[in-house]
Amino acid sequence: MAKSNAAYVETEAKILTVRFVIALLLIIGGIAWIAFYYVSVRPDPSVFPVPEGKPKAIADLGLWNYVIGFGALLVGLAVAAHPSTPLGRGRGVVVGMLGCFLIGLLWICTFYVFSDDLTPLWVFNDLGQWNLGVGIAFMAVGFTYATRWE
Numbered sequence: 001m002a003k004s005n006a007a008y009v010e011t012e013a014k015i016l017t018v019r020f021v022i023a024l025l026l027i028i029g030g031i032a033w034i035a036f037y038y039v040s041v042r043p044d045p046s047v048f049p050v051p052e053g054k055p056k057a058i059a060d061l062g063l064w065n066y067v068i069g070f071g072a073l074l075v076g077l078a079v080a081a082h083p084s085t086p087l088g089r090g091r092g093v094v095v096g097m098l099g100c101f102l103i104g105l106l107w108i109c110t111f112y113v114f115s116d117d118l119t120p121l122w123v124f125n126d127l128g129q130w131n132l133g134v135g136i137a138f139m140a141v142g143f144t145y146a147t148r149w150e
Helices: 018-041 064-079 091-113 130-146
Strands: none
Touching: 018 064, 064 130, 091 130
16 A cells, blocks of 8 residues: 655644633633632631621632632643643643643642741641642643643
């Protein structure tokens, strides 16, 4: 069987696909949820008696707000690992993989370095030992990029 003489022409991939827009919305929404809870809703632990946070629906969730925020952020990163998105093909896979691995490693190292007194670090001071879970979750998302690497 003879090889075809037809030249291989790579079609130009779209940048803005529906999957990529959803991934961006999840990532931005997760970061915004964590920032809004920490800055606006979370009660100040240094004040006694502890004031009630507003809006009450979000304040009642307590630390579950971090699960919602980090969950949306990490799911958005995992969705962005699909080949139809810029982070899911070519060099984007390496950038996403190494970025997630390094963020996870830095998160865990920062937690260990400052574990004696986490009060000056935003978000770290609320999560306590759950900071290890956040760092490991970032590394787990890095493995979703690693499965796409060729």
